[in-house]
Amino acid sequence: xxxxxxxIGDPGAAVSGSPARARQVLRRLRSDRPAMAGLVVTxxxxxxxxxAPLLAALExxxxxxxxxxxxxxxxxxxxxxxxxGLGAEHWLGVEPTTGxxxxxxxxxxxxxxxxxxxxxxxxxxxxxxxxxxxxxxGGRWVDATLGRLIDLAISFPQLMFAIALLAIVPxxxxxxxxxxxxxxxxxxxGTARLTRGQVLSLKSRDYVAAARLSGASPxxxxxREILPGALPQVLxxxxxxxxxxxxxxxxxxxxxxxxxPPTSSWGQMLSTATTWFRADPMYVLVPGLSLLTxxxxxxxxxxxxxxxxxxxxSLRGGR
Amino acid sequence: xxxxxxxxxxxxxxxxxVMTAIVYGIFYAIxxxxxxxxxxxxxxxxxxxxxxxxxxxxQPITAxxxxxxxGLIVGRDYSSGPDVSHCAAPCLGYSxxxxxxxxxxxxxxxxxxxxLTTGALVLWTVTGVALGLVxxxxxxxxxxxxxxxxxxxxxxxxxxxxxxxxxxxxxxxxKWLDFPVYxxxxxxxxxxxxxxxxxxxxxxxxxxxxxxxLTRTGMLETLSExxxxxxxxxxxxxxxxxxxHALRGALTPLISINAVEFGAVLVNxxxxxxxxxxxxxxxLIVQSSNNVDLPVVAGLTLTAGLAVxxxxxxxxxxxxxxxxxxxxx
Numbered sequence: 001x002x003x004x005x006x007x008i009g010d011p012g013a014a015v016s017g018s019p020a021r022a023r024q025v026l027r028r029l030r031s032d033r034p035a036m037a038g039l040v041v042t043x044x045x046x047x048x049x050x051x052a053p054l055l056a057a058l059e060x061x062x063x064x065x066x067x068x069x070x071x072x073x074x075x076x077x078x079x080x081x082x083x084x085g086l087g088a089e090h091w092l093g094v095e096p097t098t099g100x101x102x103x104x105x106x107x108x109x110x111x112x113x114x115x116x117x118x119x120x121x122x123x124x125x126x127x128x129x130x131x132x133x134x135x136x137x138g139g140r141w142v143d144a145t146l147g148r149l150i151d152l153a154i155s156f157p158q159l160m161f162a163i164a165l166l167a168i169v170p171x172x173x174x175x176x177x178x179x180x181x182x183x184x185x186x187x188x189x190g191t192a193r194l195t196r197g198q199v200l201s202l203k204s205r206d207y208v209a210a211a212r213l214s215g216a217s218p219x220x221x222x223x224r225e226i227l228p229g230a231l232p233q234v235l236x237x238x239x240x241x242x243x244x245x246x247x248x249x250x251x252x253x254x255x256x257x258x259x260x261p262p263t264s265s266w267g268q269m270l271s272t273a274t275t276w277f278r279a280d281p282m283y284v285l286v287p288g289l290s291l292l293t294x295x296x297x298x299x300x301x302x303x304x305x306x307x308x309x310x311x312x313x314s315l316r317g318g319r
Numbered sequence: 320x321x322x323x324x325x326x327x328x329x330x331x332x333x334x335x336x337v338m339t340a341i342v343y344g345i346f347y348a349i350x351x352x353x354x355x356x357x358x359x360x361x362x363x364x365x366x367x368x369x370x371x372x373x374x375x376x377x378q379p380i381t382a383x384x385x386x387x388x389x390g391l392i393v394g395r396d397y398s399s400g401p402d403v404s405h406c407a408a409p410c411l412g413y414s415x416x417x418x419x420x421x422x423x424x425x426x427x428x429x430x431x432x433x434x435l436t437t438g439a440l441v442l443w444t445v446t447g448v449a450l451g452l453v454x455x456x457x458x459x460x461x462x463x464x465x466x467x468x469x470x471x472x473x474x475x476x477x478x479x480x481x482x483x484x485x486x487x488x489x490x491x492x493x494k495w496l497d498f499p500v501y502x503x504x505x506x507x508x509x510x511x512x513x514x515x516x517x518x519x520x521x522x523x524x525x526x527x528x529x530x531x532x533l534t535r536t537g538m539l540e541t542l543s544e545x546x547x548x549x550x551x552x553x554x555x556x557x558x559x560x561x562x563x564h565a566l567r568g569a570l571t572p573l574i575s576i577n578a579v580e581f582g583a584v585l586v587n588x589x590x591x592x593x594x595x596x597x598x599x600x601x602x603l604i605v606q607s608s609n610n611v612d613l614p615v616v617a618g619l620t621l622t623a624g625l626a627v628x629x630x631x632x633x634x635x636x637x638x639x640x641x642x643x644x645x646x647x648x
Contacts, residue, residue: 152334154579159586160604160623164616165345167608247477251590254479255605270479274594277483278491288480295475315474315532316467 028308034316035304041297049110056104059091063108064262067099075279084282093282095269102286105264109287112265113294116179117245123184124191124245125238129227131188132195132234136203137222143196150192158186159251166257175259183248187241194237198230205229236309239302243295250291266291323635331628336388338624342617343384352376353415353611374415387412387617411618416610421618424603431501431599436588438515439522440577446523447530448570454531455538455569456561466531473528478587482521482594489517499595518595522587526580533576537569544568571642578634581627 029035048055056062070085071077077097079085084093084102092102135146162182169178202208203226211225252258253267261268269287276283299315307314354370355362371377375386389395390410406412411421454466489496499517502510541547542565550560589601596602600619607615 148330158582159589160620161341161345163605164342164608164620168345168611243475250477251479251586254590255593257605257608267479270483273483274486277487281487281491284483284487288483291480292476295477296471299471299475315471 025308029304032304032307034300035307038297038300038302038304041293042301045110045294045297046114048107049114052104052107052111055107056101059101059103061090061101061104063100063104063264065100067094067101070094070099071096078276078279079282084280084286086282092286095272096276096280096283102283105269106266106286106290109264109266109269110290110294112176112259112263113246113249113291116176116183116249117242119176119180120184120187120245120248121238121241123180124188124241125234127184128188128191128238129195129231129234132192133199133222133227133230135192136196136199137218137226146192147196150189150196153186153189154193159248162186162248162252163255163257166252171260175263179249179252179258183245183252187244187248191234191238191241195230195234198233199226202226202229233309236305239305240299242302243298246291246295246298324632327628327632331625334628335621335624338620339387339617340384342620343380343387343613353613387614411621412614414607414615415612416607416615421614424615425600425618425622428599428603430503431597432588432592432601434501434504434511434515435518435522435591435597435599436584438512439519439526439588440584442519442523443526443530444573444577447527448534448573450527450531451534451569452538452561452566455535455542458539466535470528470532473524474532476524478521478525478590479594481524482517482591485517485520499597501597518591518597521591521594522584525587526584529576529580530573533573534569537572538565541565541568571638574638574641575634578631581630585623585626 067090070079070081070090071094072080079094079096079099081087084096085099086093090101090103092106094101095105131146131150135143135150138146165182166178199222208221208225211221216225249258250265250267250270253265254271256268256271258267259265266287270284270291273284273287303315307316354367354374354376358367358370368377375383378386386395390406390412392409394405394407394410395412396405406420409422411425413420414424417424450466450469454463457463486498490498496513496517499514502514504511542561547560547565550564551557588599589604591597592599592601593605603615604619606612607619
């Protein structure tokens with residue numbers, strides 16, 4: 001494939017060990033209003049997810065209790081009252097057919113969503129950085145082989161494999177961990193490509209040559225000299241993977257191969273909501289808007305981080 | 320050029336081998352037994368063993384994989400009881416669940432997936448390029464900002480959310496459309512299109528956001544290049560500078576983007592099919608994965624891999640044709 005997808009960002013820009021540069025990046029980030037708004041919303045959402053048991057207790061509800069008395073059995077189990085049974089008792093209404101509390105279920109859904117997103121990110125970074133480092137630092141053949149592997153990892157419809165895998169792994173295996181492994185295993189290509197680019201550009205720097213001349217071993221040069229230089233850029237770009245991971249988790253749960261009931265997840269709620277969009281729109285809106293808000297807030301912040309480091313690479317404007 | 324094609328073909332073969340081997344490996348490593356599902360309720364040991372034998376599951380995995388490859392290249396014979404049926408190459412085997420040939424299962428569902436993706440492809444290319452162009456020409460003005468909001472929203476909205484919201488508005492609230500039911504194009508073109516409007520829009524929102532962003536960046540970059548300034552200095556009308564010269568530079572990369580995005584499009588089409596209940600490839604893979612239907616999953620992976628590689632090759636060739644500076648090696 002012709003190399004058309006440009007390396008993201010300017011690899012040279014990352015020699016960012018200097019405090020002055022870090023300050024400049026922070027200053028740019030602070031003056032970026034959408035990014036700061038994203039940060040605020042992200043923080044609130046993460047706090048809400050962490051404090052989910054407390055918040056649910058405050059509401060006086062939990063995720064599993066059925067409230068069938070709130071449902072209109074004549075209409076197939078749609079919640080009574082306007083807006084899906086929303087009120088002082090149930091802050092976001094209740095689920096059709098079961099009457100479980102939507103506020104509590106959405107909160108616990110946030111927990112799954114964020115846990116899987118962060119866990120996946122760890123898997124992606126480990127794999128991507130290791131493979132990228134090896135490709136950039138290894139010889140011609142290593143690079144050529146790993147390069148093709150990276151291309152493949154980027155362009156392959158991984159979700160197909162993921163579905164097959166998730167469908168057949170025994171139910172006893174902890175599901176969120178499995179999701180992290182599967183999503184991470186199939187989505188490390190971008191990180192690897194970026195790391196490789198960084199390594200290639202840092203490899204030819206004077207300080208690396210100096211280290212080599214002073215007799216440092218290749219492993220030492222890779223891990224102690226090059227990796228620290230490449231990492232800030234890689235981590236910044238990796239932030240954008242978080243919202244993508246949340247979408248992957250929701251997608252897999254939507255297809256029915258994610259977390260299993262009674263654990264609640266946004267994707268799973270959306271999948272049941274497909275049959276209720278007419279009778280009970282609230283049931284679509286609660287998980288749908290939760291997911292949208294989270295993805296958008298994470299994206300704005302991650303994009304702001306990226307823009308602060310390298311304005312060219314921003315999703316919003318920039319040229 | 321010939322060398323390029325040969326090399327592409329070589330890596331294609333290796334890729335497909337690796338992918339199918341992985342699928343077989345995964346299924347072998349997993350304790351789920353497809354025969355139990357086929358056997359159903361009230362299954363006893365003897366019947367289970369005979370199903371194992373029928374499906375070839377009593378053979379070692381290497382032999383099973385070898386038969387799969389053999390079927391692919393020269394075809395293979397299947398015996399169920401006294402009858403022997405020959406499955407001609409390229410044979411992907413028979414579904415464990417339905418006993419239908421995998422190839423015909425895929426062929427049956429392909430029109431649905433193709434209807435969905437090609438229709439949406441046209442829509443998102445047109446919308447994406449138009450919005451990107453407008454946005455670039457009105458850089459930093461209100462239109463540009465609105466388009467940017469659309470891009471961010473579109474990129475951040477998974478298809479199963481945007482699709483549900485569209486359903487809510489157009490089916491539930493405004494009642495302009497019914498819940499989509501797939502109608503073949505050959506039977507009723509109008510019904511085909513009417514039923515596919517919402518799925519098309521769903522895919523378009525996401526993909527056109529990507530295209531808008533790329534067109535905008537490409538356009539801004541090209542407009543700042545020297546040759547464009549020269550054209551302007553010569554007094555070429557602006558319409559012509561943009562329509563003839565800038566647009567060409569900005570749009571060429573989009574060809575390869577469609578190919579790079581192909582995998583993502585497959586996945587999103589799969590989700591869209593599931594949401595709208597369209598009987599396409601996406602639905603087939605979800606079903607067959609849940610049923611541990613190994614031949615179908617292996618066949619689908621093979622087909623998808625083939626499609627991804629072919630799309631990439633086609634994009635490379637097209638790119639070289641449009642941009643003479645590119646030499647394929």
